[in-house]
Amino acid sequence: MSEIAISSVRSLPRLRVAIRGFGFAGLALIAVAVGLSDVIARAPADTAGAGPLLAPPSALFLLGTDALGRDVMSETLHGLAVTLIHAGLATTITLTAGSLFGFIAARLPWKSGAGLRWLAGILGAVPVLLLAILIVGITNRDYAAIAAGLAAAPLAFARTYDRARLLSASRHAEFARATGIEGATLMRRDLVYEFRDTFLTLFARALAAVTITLSTMSFFGFGAVPPHRDLGLIIAAARATYLEAWWVAAFPALALLLLILFARLAASLDEGERP
């Protein structure tokens, strides 16, 4: 295990480890709920007229119904599934184009990595949300997940690049170079250890970031396309009625908040820290 990774793991206090475990348990629970969403939900996605219009939560409709008579609980579950699937894809893109590429770029010859780091810094000066919306504008809404992943990649790139530079200047790297171990071999070794030790944290962090971006994009109308509504789009649709019927927005918002909260806890993010 690398020196930096060792120190970061050892320095985690017991409470923090417990909170992190709680975050992963919450994410696992959400994944199970999403996996069973077709079974748990009483109506398929976007089914209007499943009940009376704007019925408050009751024994029949646990989370009430919306302005088109859609069951809010079913819609929230389906929306959570769409959000998680899109966020999963976006996270994979962020980890590949950002974290993995950042790690490799730190070892690229002729200072080309530094050039890429500079470019990531330039792109990082634009809010991720606006960058993602720009990519959707250039392509189309079907690529929202890819856009969110790519927009979050510069930040992930910069973080991993800086960390990888530290690793390449660490004592074990100096020793390896002095004993004649090739740069490529050292990079492979560091890459395996680094990602083995930090992959779940990086994944959870990226998941929190892209979920916020994706849901906000959908809220603006640049994300999910009906009938595959995600939580952002469901909340956007609820805007017209939620001041009188709070449940149409509150439960989807709560589901979104829990998803982001669990991802933040799993990533051991500090309170208020940007994912």
Add this chain to the structure above:
Amino acid sequence: MAALSQPGAQSGAAGYFSALLAELGAYARLDFGTSVISAAPAAQELAERLPVTLELIGLGAIVALFLGGPLGILLGTERPLRAAAPLIQIVAAMPVFVASLALLWLAANVLHWPGMEHIGEPGLSALGAQSGFDSTLRTLALPVLTVGIAGAAAVQLVLRRASAEAMDEPYRRGLRLMGLSTLEINSVYLVPQLLTELCRSLGDITLALFAAAAVAEWVFAWPGAAVLFLKSVALHDWRVAALVLLVFAAIKFGADFAGELGAHALSARSAAS
């Protein structure tokens, strides 16, 4: 982007890059082109909207400092108050658009502010049309609070980390042994340290405020530059969209630079004293 939208642009990669170079050349001459929607110069479109966004961000920054400043220092220096940290974690997990809708709901249903269901049309620049101090305040309160809360999360984090670190510094014990009171130590050593860290994070805080302003402008129909960007992207008005992003990035870099200068000045002053 804007290069591609040029009529008569050559096809293929070579055409694209020559159009891109021509576009960058025009930018270097401060010629940002015209909007394809309004046919007005893109710079004029932005100049009309940017002050509104900057006003919103400025007022939001004040709220962020008032909320996040004391919170960060208290959480960093008073260990028992760390129990309140999970609450901040929950607030930080809330997307800005959810927070803004929650504020709107509270204003309508708890504070019973009138006209909340029609919220949106009047912006800061239209405040003259508002009748009375109350309605002006209500028009301002929700978008400014939305931006302020997002900024407060960033401010409290910087100050909490800096003050927690400063509290563990060995020099504090030495100064106490020399007879200095806690107030004296904090005002002479802690405050400059906190201000330095705040300056260093100015760029990140600015970025958080801009992202929150985009949401606040959308939710409360604030006629600012972020909404101009969204509309430009939706209508493929690339010249305006590119200019908005360019200006946002320039402001972020400006904030980074000013923050670094401020941090250097504060560090130099602390070292001299």
